[in-house]
Amino acid sequence: MVRVDGKGNTGALVQVRSLDKTYQRGSQEVHVLRGLNLDVERGEFVAFMGPSGSGKTTLLNLLGGLDLPSRGSITVDGDEITHLSGPKLAAWRARHVGFVFQMYNLLPVLTAFQNVELPLLLTRLGKADRRRHVEIALDLVGLSDRLDHYPRQLSGGQEQRVSIARAVVADPTFLLCDEPTGDLDRKSAGEVMALLERLSAEFGKTILMVTHDPRAAERAGTVLHLEKGELVEGQGGS
Amino acid sequence: MSIPLLYTIRSVRARWASNLIAVLGIAGVVAVFVAMMAMARGFQRTLVESGSPMNAIVTRGGATTEMESVVTLEQEKIIADAAGVARSADGRPLVSGEVVVVTAFHHKRTNSDALAQVRGVSEDALRVHDGVHIVRGRFLRPGLAELVAGKNASDMYTGFQLGDTPRFGGRTWTVVGIMDSGGSAFDSEVWADAVVLNQTYKRPADIFSSVTVRLTSPAAFSAFKSALSADPRLTVQADRERDYYAKQSGAVSTMIRVLGFLVAFIMGIGAVFGAFNTMYSAVSARSREIATLRALGFRPGSVVLAFLAESMVISLAGGLLGCLAALPFNGLTTDALNWQTFSQLAFAFRVTPGLLAWGLAFALFMGFWGGLLPSIRAARLPIATALREL
Numbered sequence: 001m002v003r004v005d006g007k008g009n010t011g012a013l014v015q016v017r018s019l020d021k022t023y024q025r026g027s028q029e030v031h032v033l034r035g036l037n038l039d040v041e042r043g044e045f046v047a048f049m050g051p052s053g054s055g056k057t058t059l060l061n062l063l064g065g066l067d068l069p070s071r072g073s074i075t076v077d078g079d080e081i082t083h084l085s086g087p088k089l090a091a092w093r094a095r096h097v098g099f100v101f102q103m104y105n106l107l108p109v110l111t112a113f114q115n116v117e118l119p120l121l122l123t124r125l126g127k128a129d130r131r132r133h134v135e136i137a138l139d140l141v142g143l144s145d146r147l148d149h150y151p152r153q154l155s156g157g158q159e160q161r162v163s164i165a166r167a168v169v170a171d172p173t174f175l176l177c178d179e180p181t182g183d184l185d186r187k188s189a190g191e192v193m194a195l196l197e198r199l200s201a202e203f204g205k206t207i208l209m210v211t212h213d214p215r216a217a218e219r220a221g222t223v224l225h226l227e228k229g230e231l232v233e234g235q236g237g238s
Numbered sequence: 239m240s241i242p243l244l245y246t247i248r249s250v251r252a253r254w255a256s257n258l259i260a261v262l263g264i265a266g267v268v269a270v271f272v273a274m275m276a277m278a279r280g281f282q283r284t285l286v287e288s289g290s291p292m293n294a295i296v297t298r299g300g301a302t303t304e305m306e307s308v309v310t311l312e313q314e315k316i317i318a319d320a321a322g323v324a325r326s327a328d329g330r331p332l333v334s335g336e337v338v339v340v341t342a343f344h345h346k347r348t349n350s351d352a353l354a355q356v357r358g359v360s361e362d363a364l365r366v367h368d369g370v371h372i373v374r375g376r377f378l379r380p381g382l383a384e385l386v387a388g389k390n391a392s393d394m395y396t397g398f399q400l401g402d403t404p405r406f407g408g409r410t411w412t413v414v415g416i417m418d419s420g421g422s423a424f425d426s427e428v429w430a431d432a433v434v435l436n437q438t439y440k441r442p443a444d445i446f447s448s449v450t451v452r453l454t455s456p457a458a459f460s461a462f463k464s465a466l467s468a469d470p471r472l473t474v475q476a477d478r479e480r481d482y483y484a485k486q487s488g489a490v491s492t493m494i495r496v497l498g499f500l501v502a503f504i505m506g507i508g509a510v511f512g513a514f515n516t517m518y519s520a521v522s523a524r525s526r527e528i529a530t531l532r533a534l535g536f537r538p539g540s541v542v543l544a545f546l547a548e549s550m551v552i553s554l555a556g557g558l559l560g561c562l563a564a565l566p567f568n569g570l571t572t573d574a575l576n577w578q579t580f581s582q583l584a585f586a587f588r589v590t591p592g593l594l595a596w597g598l599a600f601a602l603f604m605g606f607w608g609g610l611l612p613s614i615r616a617a618r619l620p621i622a623t624a625l626r627e628l
C-alpha cells in the first residue's frame with residue numbers, strides 16, 4: 001500500500017512526514033515541498049510525475065540522503081535519516097540506496113566493470129566476491145560482453161543499464177531513479193523499463209522513480225503526482 | 239575502502255593537457271632546485287675529497303687556512319719524527335712541507351684575472367698526496383722553476399698547457415707536467431718547488447705554510463695529534479686532512495644551498511599556484527563525477543584523499559621530469575671563487591640519487607599544498623546541486 005495522507009502503518013519501509021523543502025533564491029524563498037507525506041511498503045514500484053519544477057528531483061534527493069529537508073522527517077527501514085550528517089549519511093547511502101540518474105553518471109575513466117564495482121568497494125567483500133557480484137549484475141542487465149568497455153564506447157541505453165547494474169550490485173534497500181529514460185530513445189527506454197519492471201516483479205526490489213513519460217509510469221504499480229508541494233494519487237494509482 | 243587509485247591515475251591521464259602546465263611548473267622548480275643542490279654538493283665534495291683519510295695537515299695553532307699559517311723547517315723535522323707518521327721503504331718519513339701563494343692568472347672563461355693557488359711542495363708530495371697523478375709530462379725537479387699544473391687549472395687559465403712558460407712572481411716558469419687528482423681541489427692548483435717558490439716571493443727559505451703527513455693508518459691520527467700537542471717545542475695544530483678541507487667548503491656551499499632554497503622557494507610558490515589552478519579546474523570540471531561518488535556513499539574524506547592523490551600524481555610527474563632535466567648537469571664542470579682560500583675552485587655538479595629523492599619529495603610537497611584546498615572544496619561540494627550540473 002502506498003499512502004500520501006501520512007497515516008500509513010509504522011511498518012512501512014519508507015515513511016515521510018510533513019516534509020518541507022525551501023530554497024533561498026536571493027531574498028526570495030521558494031517553497032518546493034510543503035508538508036509532504038508518503039508511505040511506501042517494501043517491494044513497491046512507485047512512479048512520481050508532475051510538471052517541470054514541481055520538486056520531483058528535490059524529493060528524490062531528500063529520500064536518498066543527498067540533501068537535507070527544511071522540516072519534517074524521513075524514516076527508511078526504521079532509520080531516521082534527517083538527523084544523520086556527513087560521513088554517517090554517506091555510509092547510510094552506501095548501504096541502503098541505489099541511484100539511477102537521467103544522465104547515467106558513469107565515471108568516464110572507468111570501464112563498465114569498474115563502474116559497477118564501485119559500490120562494492122564500500123562493502124567488506126573481497127576481490128573475488130566483488131568480481132562475482134559485478135558479473136552477476138552485468139549479466140542481469142544483459143551486458144556480460146561489455147565488461148571492459150568504457151562509457152563512451154556504449155550507447156545511451158547500454159550506459160543506463162550499466163548504471164542500473166551499479167545501483168543494484170550492492171543489494172540496496174531501495175532504488176531511486178530520476179527520469180531513467182529521460183535521455184533515451186523509445187526502444188532503449190523500453191528496455192530500461194522492462195529491466196526495472198523485472199527488478200520489481202522478479203526480485204522484489206522497492207523502486208521509487210521520477211518520470212515524465214506516461215509509458216514508463218504505466219509500468220509502476222502506483223503513480224503519484226506532485227502538485228503544489230504535495231503528493232496526490234494519480235489516475236493510475238492503486 | 240577508498241576511491242580507487244586507478245580512478246585518480248586515469249583522470250590525470252584523461253586531463254593531461256590541462257595538467258601539463260602544472261607538471262611543467264613543478265618540473266622547472268625541481269630542475270633548478272636539484273641543479274643548485276648538485277652545485278653545492280659538487281663544490282663541497284671537491285674539497286672534502288681533496289683530503290685523504292690517511293693524511294693529517296699541520297698548521298700553526300689558531301690558523302684557519304694555510305695562508306695564515308707558518309710552520310718552520312725545524313718544526314717540520316719534529317713533526318716528521320712524531321708517532322703515527324708513515325715511512326717510505328727506505329725509512330724516510332712521508333711528509334710534505336708546503337707553501338701556498340695566491341696569485342692572479344688570466345681566467346679564460348671570464349677573460350679577466352682570477353686568483354689561483356700556487357702550492358710549493360716537497361719531493362715527496364706525490365707520495366703523501368697519493369690521489370694525485372701526473373697524467374702528462376713529468377713531476378717537477380727540486381731547485382728548478384718548473385710547474386705541474388692541475389688539469390682544471392690548465393684548462394681555466396691562459397698559459398698553463400704542457401710546455402707553456404707562464405710568468406709570475408717576477409720570473410718565468412715552465413709547465414713540465416699536468417696532474418689529475420680525480421676532481422679534487424688540487425686539480426685547480428699549480429704546483430712548484432717549495433724552496434723555489436719561497437725564493438721567488440722573497441720569503442725565508444726555512445718556512446712552510448703547512449706540513450701534510452701520511453699516517454700509518456687513519457686510526458693513527460689521535461696518537462699523532464697527541465704527540466704534537468705534548469711536545470713543548472711545537473705550537474701547532476693537527477687536523478685530519480678531510481676535516482680541514484671540509485671546513486673550507488662550508489661558507490660557499492652553504493651560500494649556494496641557501497640561494498638554491500631561496501630560488502626554489504620563490505619559484506615553488508608559483509608552481510604551487512599552478513597546481514592549485516589545475517586542481518581547482520579539475521574539481522569544477524568534474525563536480526558531477528564527484529557528486530556521483532558521494533551519492534554512491536564515498537565519504538568526504540575519501541574524496542579529499544582521491545584529489546590529493548591526483549595532485550600528488552601530477553606533481554610526481556613534474557618531479558620526475560624535473561629530475562630528468564637536472565640529470566645532464568651531473569659531471570658538468572664549472573668554477574667559482576672559494577672565499578675561504580681566496581682562489582678559484584673548479585668543481586663538477588653532482589646529481590646524486592639522494593638529491594633526486596629530495597627533488598621528488600619537494601615536488602610532492604608542492605603537489606600537496608597546491609591540491610589541498612581544491613580537494614577540500616571537492617569534498618564539500620553540495621551533492622544535490624552538483625548532480626544538476628551538466
Ligand SMILES: Nc1ncnc2c1ncn2[C@@H]1O[C@H](COP(=O)(O)OP(=O)(O)OP(=O)(O)O)[C@@H](O)[C@H]1O
Pocket residue numbers: 023024025030032050051052053054055056057058059623
Ligand atoms: N539549489 C537550488 N536553489 C534554488 N532553487 C532550487 C535549487 N534546486 C532546485 N531549485 C528549484 O526548486 C524547484 C524544484 O526543482 P526540481 O529540480 O526538484 O524540479 P523537478 O520536478 O525535478 O523538475 P524537472 O522535471 O525539470 O526535473 C525548481 O523551481 C528549481 O528551480
Ligand SMILES: [Mg+2]
Pocket residue numbers: 056057058178
Ligand atoms: Mg528533476
